[in-house]
Amino acid sequence: MKGSHVLPIQIDFSIDRNVNELRKLLDRVVNDSPVLFFLLGNTLANFQRDTKLLQTLSQLMRREDKLLIEVGTTEELSQEVAQKAADEYARTKSFREFVTSALLQNTDLHIDLNSVFFEASIEVDKAILIKILYRNLTENKIQVMLPDRSVMDFENQDTIRLYLTRKYTSTGIQKIISDSNLLLVDSLHIKIDGSETLAKIVL
Ligand SMILES: C[S@@+](CC[C@H](N)C(=O)[O-])C[C@H]1O[C@@H](n2cnc3c(N)ncnc32)[C@H](O)[C@@H]1O
Numbered sequence: 001m002k003g004s005h006v007l008p009i010q011i012d013f014s015i016d017r018n019v020n021e022l023r024k025l026l027d028r029v030v031n032d033s034p035v036l037f038f039l040l041g042n043t044l045a046n047f048q049r050d051t052k053l054l055q056t057l058s059q060l061m062r063r064e065d066k067l068l069i070e071v072g073t074t075e076e077l078s079q080e081v082a083q084k085a086a087d088e089y090a091r092t093k094s095f096r097e098f099v100t101s102a103l104l105q106n107t108d109l110h111i112d113l114n115s116v117f118f119e120a121s122i123e124v125d126k127a128i129l130i131k132i133l134y135r136n137l138t139e140n141k142i143q144v145m146l147p148d149r150s151v152m153d154f155e156n157q158d159t160i161r162l163y164l165t166r167k168y169t170s171t172g173i174q175k176i177i178s179d180s181n182l183l184l185v186d187s188l189h190i191k192i193d194g195s196e197t198l199a200k201i202v203l
């Protein structure tokens with residue numbers, strides 16, 4: 001794609017007001033042609049309120065627009081499968097570095113990669129859920145400085161949530177789509193080395 005055809009916009013797209021402003025901007029820069037939006041890389045799974053996020057993003061769309069969503073999927077919804085997925089993340093040092101990067105950037109915490117915990121659970125009829133936490137294992141209260149120089153008490157054994165991810169069942173993701181007043185028009189299911197991806201085009 002030509003650089004001149006790329007318009008980078010930095011916004012928090014989980015906020016309704018931002019999405020409405022983005023729609024106004026698009027009205028000025030694109031004509032009436034239909035737009036294909038993308039939400040790729042299992043991004044939906046990172047939001048605690050994933051249905052709310054999709055409802056917010058759906059406000060960006062006009063009747064003729066489409067949205068391509070890519071999510072990680074699972075065929076089985078069991079604690080065993082959830083634990084297996086959590087263990088896979090836990091084994092990867094580069095993933096521990098990735099999830100703690102926000103702490104590195106925004107706090108003066110001395111980061112210990114062995115203080116990262118992976119909790120697996122099930123969201124009924126929907127997804128396996130993996131929560132990644134940083135736990136204070138120092139036996140002491142730590143005073144953590146934030147970018148605005150304010151100080152937060154991080155008590156012994158308390159946790160900071162670093163990341164949230166899921167693998168959806170087919171019915172789970174379909175319910176999120178229909179609860180967002182979107183209509184599924186096509187889907188493609190790909191299996192790569194045992195891990196699964198589901199791409200859905202919704203209207
Ligand atoms: C899982 S990554 C996917 C990146 C890319 N779409 C891909 O497939 O490689 C999720 C991206 O969403 C961004 N993100 C997360 N929450 C956001 C928010 N509320 N507003 C804007 N961007 C957000 C993250 O910074 C990250 O770049």
